[in-house]
Amino acid sequence: MTTLDASSAPATAPRLTRLLPRRDAAATIGAFLPLLEGYLVRVEDASGTLVVEEGAAAEGAAGGGAGAAWRADLVAYGATVGTLLVSPAPTETRAGFAVEALRDGLQRMLTAAAGRRELVAETLERYREVNLLYRLGDVLGGTLDPAALPERLLAEALRLIPADGAALVVDPDGDAPGASATAGSLPAGRLLALLESTRTALVDDARPAILAGATPRDATTTIRVWVPLRARERTLGGVLLTRPAAAAIFTAGDEKLLSALATQGAAYLDNARLHQRSLAQARMAQELQLAHDVQARLMPRVMPERPGWRVAASWRPAREVAGDFFDATLNGDDVAVAVGDVADKGMAAALFMALTRSVLRASAAPGRGPGEVVARANALLCADATDGMFVTLAYAVLEPGGAVRYANAGHNPPLLIRADGSVERLGRTGILVGWDPDVEFGEARVELAAGDVLVLYTDGVTEALDARGHEYGEERFERTAVRHRSDGAAGALRALLDDLAAFVGEALPYDDATLLIATYEGPPG
Amino acid sequence: MAATMLIADDEPHIRMLLEQTLEDLEDEGVTLFVASDGQEALDVIRREVPTVVFLDVMMPKLNGFDVCAAVKGDPALAGVTIVLLTAKGQEVDRQRGVEVGADLYLTKPFDPDELHATAERLLGLA
Incomplete structure (x- = not known):
């Protein structure tokens, strides 16, 4: 028997009437009858059943006996599907041509x-195939959960191709391969070996035995088909179907079907993973934005006012959250201002910044000097076991008469710009905060006159880089501050920020930048 | 009583697809009829009272909805199960099918295996 591709034609020829309907056969024979007068024409199918009979044998003819009839096989799909019989067998030329025709x-x-x-x-x-794609779209497209897809994909594979055991293996990172979904019984130890294969494998353990002429199958052999799940040139895993040795083998058609399913399934799996990743990123971005908003609210939006003093400040995180902060609060008749810089970046620094700001506020009290405030804050922060995190702080108390008492805990020295343009730096009075609970913090005092300006800042301002990697620098910062010392707190702040922005250009900030300016306008009244 | 089945579709190639999908049911004793328009389908249904009718919606003379409505409105044809063949995505057809009493729907291009399984089930062969 001729073997045909199962996808395009049946393995066995269909019966004659499905190829040649009775009425079509009768009509064709009828057209030849005038040339076959005195002959009986019959068509039988492969089993000898009469399909059509036309005409009539002449009187005295030998009839339908086998020996007397002319016979011709009717062939389709390489097999005899019927027989044309003419009786009696034509002897005259014209009838002979007619039956041949x-x-x-x-x-x-x-x-x-x-x-x-x-x-x-x-x-x-x-x-x-179209319906398979539609169905897969419905079944697999209904979820974007990568954990739910293997089960669905495997169920669909088993619906299409019956198997005794099945596994879908997803190996996202290559370090912990394992079956994500299984069904039925599976041969042990197969999955890892199969995972190494990135190509389709149609395997019959019994094949070598068959080729060697041995018993085709025994209890230890299995037959299996393995198709990798591939998307964007990467192997995500694969689908394995197995049958026991005694079952029918998987065909090339099964393999083709499973490959189609795996191709679609891999795309859905890949999409689901990308979706999850994108969701996680969106969630993270949202959380960071929330954290940013919470952090921003920790800083005063309206500056405290006291006669003689004007305060303006700016806080610009390099990313969503910052380790920098500033604060400005009323402290009795005084205004307390602070600028801090946590020596780290990211969420941990942001949390420590929030803690520092709160602890600093809690440590302040009317009549308490800056050194004592910073010392109390230091003790509290160290007691909270901040695990190696610390913060530099510039803390100043602005008094109504122009006196400024300050503590500088390891911070960039604030600038005191006199009305005449001369500059003094308010040096350190202690080490950074959060390092040593027992360290002492000193304080210092300066007197400001009308027109003098106090500038507190973090290193993110002076160390800001432009696109070519050049640093803004203390010199330019100081020069700009001096040039705008008479612009008032808000004006000087705006001028400094504009100059910084002009310098940095399109370069992305790599550090937080915080700036606080206090101008003294002279004693009240 | 031997089961009978009617395939009604005006497109010859669709009829061939349906016939070839369902022809092996003849081996189970099912008689298969075909019709190429709605009027012919209704005539065959009234004459043969088939067990199952696969009925295309868009057909000349009488469309599938009209045929279905006529069958469902005729007590003598109460035992006829009608499977409407609707185009994929034409959900409005499905709604109309509900209104005229269709028993089942299959969308074209149909899944041959699903079509075969449906026919077997409706004919009581499954």
Whole structure:
């Protein structure tokens, strides 16, 4: 028997009437009857069943006996699907030509019908594939959960291709491969070996035995088909189907079907993973934005006012959250201002910044000097076991008469710009905060006159880089501050920020930048 | 009583696809009829009272909805199960099918295996 591709034609020829309907056969024979007067024409199918009978044998003819009839096989799909019988066997030339022509005509009809059926079978196969894609779209597209997809994919594979055992392996990072979904019984120790394969494998353990002429299968052999799940040139895992040795082998058609399923499934898996990643990123971005908003609210939006003093400040995180902060509060008749810089970045620094700001406020009290405030804050922060985190602080108390008492805990020295343009730096009075609970913090005092300006800042201002990697620098910062010392607190702040922005240009900030300016306008009244 | 089945579709190639998908049911004793328009389908249904009708919606003379409504409105044809063949994505057809009493729907391009399984089930062969 001729073997045909199962996808385009049946493995066995269909019966004659499906290729040659009775009425078509009768009509064709009828057209030849005038040339076959006195002959009985019959068509039988492969089993000998009469399909059509036309005409009549002449009186005295030998009848339908086997020896007396002319016979011709009708062939389709490489097999005899029927027989044309003419009795008695024609002896005259004209009738002989007629039966040959009739046979040729019926055979052509059969061949054409077989061709049509192959086209129909091919179309039905495409229908199957289209429906598979639709179905996969419904089944797999219904979820973007990468954990739910393996089960669904495997169930779909088993619906299409019956198997005794099945596994879907997803190996996202290559370090912990394992089956994400399994069904039925599976041969032990197969999965890892199969994972190494990135190509489709149709394996019959029994094949070597068959080739060697041995018993085809025994209890220890299995047959299996393995198809990798690949998306964007990467192997995500694979699908394994197994059958026991005694079962029917997987066909090339099964493999093709499973490959189609795996191709779609891998795309859905990949999409689901990308979606999850994108969700996680969006969630993280949202949380960071919330953290930013919370942090921003920790800093005063309205500056405290006391006669003689004007305060303005700016806080610009390099990322969503910052380790920098500033504060400005009323402390009795005084204004307390602070600028701090946690020596780290990211969420941990942001949390420590929030803690420092709160502790600093809690440590302040009317009449308490800056050194004592910073010392109390230091003790509290160290007691909270901040695990190696620390902060530099500039803390100043601005008194109504122009006196400024300050503590500088390891921070960039604030600038005191006199009305005449001369500059003094308010040096350190202690080490950074959060390092040593027992360290002492000193304080110092300066007197400001009308027109003098106090500038507190973090190193993110003076160390800001432009696109070419050049540093803004203390010199330019100081020069700009001096140039705008008479612009008032808000004006000087704006001028410094503008100059900094002009210098940095499109370069992305790598550090937080915080600036606080206090101007003294002279004693009240 | 031997089961009978009617395939009604005006497109010859769709009829061929349906016939070839369902032809092996003839081996189970099912008689298969075909019709190429709605009027012919209704005539066959009234004459043969088939167990199952696969009925295309868009057909000349009488469309599938009209045929279905006529069948469902005729007590003599109460045992006829009608499967409407609707185009994928034409959900409005499905709604109309509900209104005229269709028993089932299959969308074109149909899944041959699903079509076959549906026919077997409705004919009591499954």
